[in-house]
Amino acid sequence: MNRIQEIMSKMNISNDMGDLSLKKPGKITKPSNKCIYNECDGSGMIHYRREDGTEAMTFCKCREQRQLLNSIKTARIPKEYHHKSLEDFNVNHYQSKDAIKHAKYAQKVASGFIKSFETMNDMGKGLYIYSKTKGTGKTLLSIIIIYELMMKYQINPLYISVVNILSELKNTFHQKEVNSYDIIRSLTEADILVMDDLGVEKTTDWVEEILTQILDERMMDNKPTIITSNMPITELDRKYPSGRIKSRVEKMTFPIPMPEESVRSTLSKQENDKVAKLFFEDE
Numbered sequence: 001m002n003r004i005q006e007i008m009s010k011m012n013i014s015n016d017m018g019d020l021s022l023k024k025p026g027k028i029t030k031p032s033n034k035c036i037y038n039e040c041d042g043s044g045m046i047h048y049r050r051e052d053g054t055e056a057m058t059f060c061k062c063r064e065q066r067q068l069l070n071s072i073k074t075a076r077i078p079k080e081y082h083h084k085s086l087e088d089f090n091v092n093h094y095q096s097k098d099a100i101k102h103a104k105y106a107q108k109v110a111s112g113f114i115k116s117f118e119t120m121n122d123m124g125k126g127l128y129i130y131s132k133t134k135g136t137g138k139t140l141l142s143i144i145i146i147y148e149l150m151m152k153y154q155i156n157p158l159y160i161s162v163v164n165i166l167s168e169l170k171n172t173f174h175q176k177e178v179n180s181y182d183i184i185r186s187l188t189e190a191d192i193l194v195m196d197d198l199g200v201e202k203t204t205d206w207v208e209e210i211l212t213q214i215l216d217e218r219m220m221d222n223k224p225t226i227i228t229s230n231m232p233i234t235e236l237d238r239k240y241p242s243g244r245i246k247s248r249v250e251k252m253t254f255p256i257p258m259p260e261e262s263v264r265s266t267l268s269k270q271e272n273d274k275v276a277k278l279f280f281e282d283e
């Protein structure tokens with residue numbers, strides 16, 4: 001169990017905290033089982049009565065966990081990648097020597113980025129994680145990084161799939177309640193933004209315009225962006241002919257070339273080997 005899973009599993013137990021009562025500031029008057037410690041009223045505020053009978057309030061320890069959980073929800077992270085931490089990035093899932101070398105490099109840059117995040121944040125420096133092959137761990141690594149940053153620095157991250165966000169933006173053309181300006185603002189305001197699978201979408205003038213606008217505003221605000229892509233930065237010019245995207249990405253990110261080896265298919269094969277063993281073990 002990693003640190004993040006530990007916190008998450010604590011969310012489900014409420015009365016395994018017996019001797020916390022020793023530290024209570026007075027008699028708690030409105031405990032709720034909505035609180036994992038059963039101390040506050042569920043909102044993060046503990047109501048208590050002092051010995052002299054006066055009423056008071058104080059912050060509950062559950063606030064931090066609640067904030068973390070909320071940021072995970074609002075960060076739009078897909079379920080498959082929930083609660084992952086650096087320990088979950090396994091370099092032994094890659095087969096070839098070259099792939100393992102690249103994976104170790106990626107791991108090193110990722111942990112350096114997390115450690116030096118304050119400096120990266122001042123510089124507005126993000127990462128560019130790329131490989132031509134699918135299933136190499138690009139999305140996983142990008143999400144691991146934002147989880148670790150959430151834990152360590154209490155920042156507000158946002159994860160978007162570039163293809164999905166573009167179709168969301170297109171849909172706003174026919175809607176009154178949400179407008180594209182609000183969506184773009186939420187992307188430019190996030191402390192750190194993951195733009196997953198840049199380059200997979202079909203290029204049009206409109207797409208290029210939107211992507212440039214997002215990158216531009218984040219660059220002006222010095223906000224780090226993590227981009228994953230199926231092409232190296234040098235190829236972005238061909239994909240986005242106006243040339244404005246490549247130059248921004250070059251300035252805003254540090255590149256991580258991922259192994260060109262699909263962990264997804266390695267893991268699927270291993271799973272089927274296990275299944276086959278089950279079927280044929282008594283032969």
Ligand SMILES: Nc1ncnc2c1ncn2[C@@H]1O[C@H](COP(=O)(O)OP(=O)(O)O)[C@@H](O)[C@H]1O
Nearest residue numbers: 088089090093134135136137138139140263264
């Ligand atoms: N280094 C790794 N360690 C553990 N699991 C991995 C690793 N790389 C990829 N995976 C798993 O393989 C699957 C594909 O990875 P993903 O990050 O989605 O690939 P990509 O974004 O490069 O297409 C996911 O289920 C992911 O959790």
Ligand SMILES: [Mg+2]
Nearest residue numbers: 138139196197
């Ligand atoms: Mg991916």
Ligand SMILES: [Zn+2]
Nearest residue numbers: 035040060062
């Ligand atoms: Zn509480």
